Amino acid sequence: MYLLRLALASLSNRRFTALLTVFAIGLSVCLLLAVERVRTEARASFASTISGTDLIVGARSGSVNLLLYSVFRIGNATNNIRWDSFETLANHPQVDWAIPLSLGDSHKGYRVLGTNGDYFEHYHYGRGLSLELAEGKPFQDLFDVVLGAEVAQALGYHLGDHIVLAHGVSTVSLQQHDDKPFVVTGILERTGTPVDRTLHISLEGMEALHVDWKNGVPARGAGKVSAEQAREMHLQPTAITAVMLGLKSKIATFALQRQINEYRGEPLLAVLPGVALQELWSLMSTAEKALLVVSVFVVLVGLIGMLTAILASLNERRREMAILRSVGARPWHVAGLLVMEAFALATAGVGLGLGLLYVGIAVSRGFLQANYGLDLPLALPSAYEWSLLGGILGTAILMGSVPAWRAYRQSLADGMSVRL
Amino acid sequence: MTVSLIKLTALGFAWPGQPELLNIPTFTLDRGERLFLKGPSGSGKTTLLGLLGGVQTVKRGNVHLLGTDLAKLSASKRDRFRVDHTGYIFQQFNLLPFLSVEENVQLPCRFSKERAHRAEARHGSVVEASRHLLAQLGLAPDLGTRRADSLSIGQQQRVAAARALIGSPELVIADEPTSALDADAREGFLKLLFAECSASGAGLLFVSHDQSLAPLFDRTLSLSELNRAARPLEN
Numbered sequence: 001m002y003l004l005r006l007a008l009a010s011l012s013n014r015r016f017t018a019l020l021t022v023f024a025i026g027l028s029v030c031l032l033l034a035v036e037r038v039r040t041e042a043r044a045s046f047a048s049t050i051s052g053t054d055l056i057v058g059a060r061s062g063s064v065n066l067l068l069y070s071v072f073r074i075g076n077a078t079n080n081i082r083w084d085s086f087e088t089l090a091n092h093p094q095v096d097w098a099i100p101l102s103l104g105d106s107h108k109g110y111r112v113l114g115t116n117g118d119y120f121e122h123y124h125y126g127r128g129l130s131l132e133l134a135e136g137k138p139f140q141d142l143f144d145v146v147l148g149a150e151v152a153q154a155l156g157y158h159l160g161d162h163i164v165l166a167h168g169v170s171t172v173s174l175q176q177h178d179d180k181p182f183v184v185t186g187i188l189e190r191t192g193t194p195v196d197r198t199l200h201i202s203l204e205g206m207e208a209l210h211v212d213w214k215n216g217v218p219a220r221g222a223g224k225v226s227a228e229q230a231r232e233m234h235l236q237p238t239a240i241t242a243v244m245l246g247l248k249s250k251i252a253t254f255a256l257q258r259q260i261n262e263y264r265g266e267p268l269l270a271v272l273p274g275v276a277l278q279e280l281w282s283l284m285s286t287a288e289k290a291l292l293v294v295s296v297f298v299v300l301v302g303l304i305g306m307l308t309a310i311l312a313s314l315n316e317r318r319r320e321m322a323i324l325r326s327v328g329a330r331p332w333h334v335a336g337l338l339v340m341e342a343f344a345l346a347t348a349g350v351g352l353g354l355g356l357l358y359v360g361i362a363v364s365r366g367f368l369q370a371n372y373g374l375d376l377p378l379a380l381p382s383a384y385e386w387s388l389l390g391g392i393l394g395t396a397i398l399m400g401s402v403p404a405w406r407a408y409r410q411s412l413a414d415g416m417s418v419r420l
Numbered sequence: 421m422t423v424s425l426i427k428l429t430a431l432g433f434a435w436p437g438q439p440e441l442l443n444i445p446t447f448t449l450d451r452g453e454r455l456f457l458k459g460p461s462g463s464g465k466t467t468l469l470g471l472l473g474g475v476q477t478v479k480r481g482n483v484h485l486l487g488t489d490l491a492k493l494s495a496s497k498r499d500r501f502r503v504d505h506t507g508y509i510f511q512q513f514n515l516l517p518f519l520s521v522e523e524n525v526q527l528p529c530r531f532s533k534e535r536a537h538r539a540e541a542r543h544g545s546v547v548e549a550s551r552h553l554l555a556q557l558g559l560a561p562d563l564g565t566r567r568a569d570s571l572s573i574g575q576q577q578r579v580a581a582a583r584a585l586i587g588s589p590e591l592v593i594a595d596e597p598t599s600a601l602d603a604d605a606r607e608g609f610l611k612l613l614f615a616e617c618s619a620s621g622a623g624l625l626f627v628s629h630d631q632s633l634a635p636l637f638d639r640t641l642s643l644s645e646l647n648r649a650a651r652p653l654e655n
Contacts, residue, residue, distance in 0.1 A: 009516075009518045009519055013517065320516060323514055325499075326514070327527040327528045327530075327583065328504075329531055330496050330500075332496075415473065416473055416475060416510075
């Protein structure tokens with residue numbers, strides 16, 4: 001391939017422009033691949049947030065809203081579920097297990113979930129993975145708390161630490177439950193789901209925190225109930241936020257969903273997690289697609305930059321073309337030279353883009369995992385990514401054929417002599 | 421009867437929409453002959469060279485190169501035929517600046533198998549052939565790997581001569597190759613060029629407006645006498 005050698009030598013003669021072009025293409029390719037990888041990974045981790053749960057039940061609102069607060073710990077419930085409704089559900093003949101969820105408190109921006117021991121047994125994520133404790137054990141005492149992996153890491157908590165929960169869910173909370181501190185008894189393995197960002201306490205513990213509260217404000221003076229006093233009380237919750245249900249037979253899912261939605265005791269809503277996830281994702285997929293479209297356009301801009309650089313060089317290279325013609329290069333050789341030049345630039349750009357991507361992932365991996373729960377794999381490009389890269393190279397060749405055609409015409413007209 | 425190197429008969433040529441530029445009833449160049457063709461600028465010299473190289477085709481008459489009628493070849497065959505049998509030296513700047521001196525010399529062998537074969541037959545390899553020619557033209561061996569544009573104009577012209585001669589083409593066409601050189605360098609360059617043309621048996625068509633070089637050649641012709649076309653006033 002002597003033409004390739006010539007193309008590369010000619011490019012290296014214009015190495016400053018060539019490097020800039022390669023850099024522009026490289027950055028745009030890196031952006032495209034990064035968007036694609038984040039997109040794929042976000043969708044995958046999103047879809048694997050919850051599994052094994054057949055129905056999620058909450059107060060009647062929207063299915064997306066229910067999914068957001070019960071699974072993703074985003075936003076708040078519009079209403080609570082009475083405890084007797086939970087008992088009715090839990091005792092339903094089709095129901096295998098029922099996990100009560102009680103939300104509303106937080107700790108330094110992380111949500112606190114009140115639940116029972118069933119949560120650690122029945123909550124599954126990914127492909128049927130169950131929660132594992134990295135250290136310690138599930139909560140047993142009233143004031144025990146089990147931390148999600150990210151909470152423990154970000155706040156530097158260890159087993160035995162005492163922490164104070166806050167009322168409400170804002171990061172800066174005015175009301176601290178500082179009269180009833182909790183002890184860290186367990187820390188969960190990382191899951192890549194919202195569980196990592198949650199503190200788990202028992203329903204009774206949640207009840208104890210609020211036992212002396214009236215109308216949303218803590219009691220003062222004589223009305224106050226101390227932690228020790230609370231231990232003596234009957235801490236049966238009267239309401240919870242949501243319920244996760246596992247059924248004995250999947251076939252009953254729709255029938256039970258219907259029954260719950262028509263429950264006469266209070267207005268309830270039951271959703272299938274998979275369906276609600278799909279619905280939620282379709283909301284976000286517009287943004288995700290827009291992001292992809294933007295990055296595709298950025299790649300196009302990079303390639304057009306290359307086209308401009310090659311076209312601009314054509315005139316000053318007429319002599320080069322004429323010399324090549326005089327030593328026997330045919331017009332299609334000259335055209336081929338330019339296509340190869342475009343191809344070489346694009347290939348170098350794609351290579352640089354891949355390099356930047358891997359360096360970027362390697363550098364930011366820990367940060368993304370810790371802050372956004374995104375685990376970007378340092379894997380080889382997927383088939384789809386290869387096809388994107390192939391498309392870029394194909395487009396580059398197509399674009400290279402524009403200056404190639406011009407040079408072809410030019411070298412036919414100029415022949416071996418150029419009068420400049 | 422030996423076949424002429426170049427044979428033009430009843431040649432006519434005009435650029436589209438312009439009056440006839442060339443009208444040459446007859447012209448021949450024999451093998452191994454060294455011809456000085458005097459042509460001031462605007463005399464149709466460049467066009468004639470384009471016709472001889474097959475880059476343009478005649479409107480009328482014939483161009484025979486080594487007995488082959490160029491008009492009967494397809495465009496790509498004409499290109500191949502040209503590089504197989506003709507070496508070119510231009511006025512100046514006719515090296516690719518980003519290649520080494522040796523690579524510049526070897527260029528015709530990259531595009532012509534025939535010239536590559538001939539270079540191999542004579543010198544063993546294309547690389548050897550280029551080194552031999554550079555040495556014959558008085559260029560130090562260590563210049564071979566330098567970038568072509570790092571050489572002086574005089575040295576570059578000798579490199580261009582080596583490139584025209586590699587693979588022993590039957591015809592060397594030189595278009596004002598000495599106009600960028602000073603008087604002393606001109607004669608030196610010509611002597612080297614003649615010697616190498618003789619060594620490979622190549623005919624030389626030397627086009628220049630510099631009459632002072634004419635006595636060194638076998639034969640001298642003036643393009644303005646050769647060309648019967650009514651010439652437009654020179655600007």
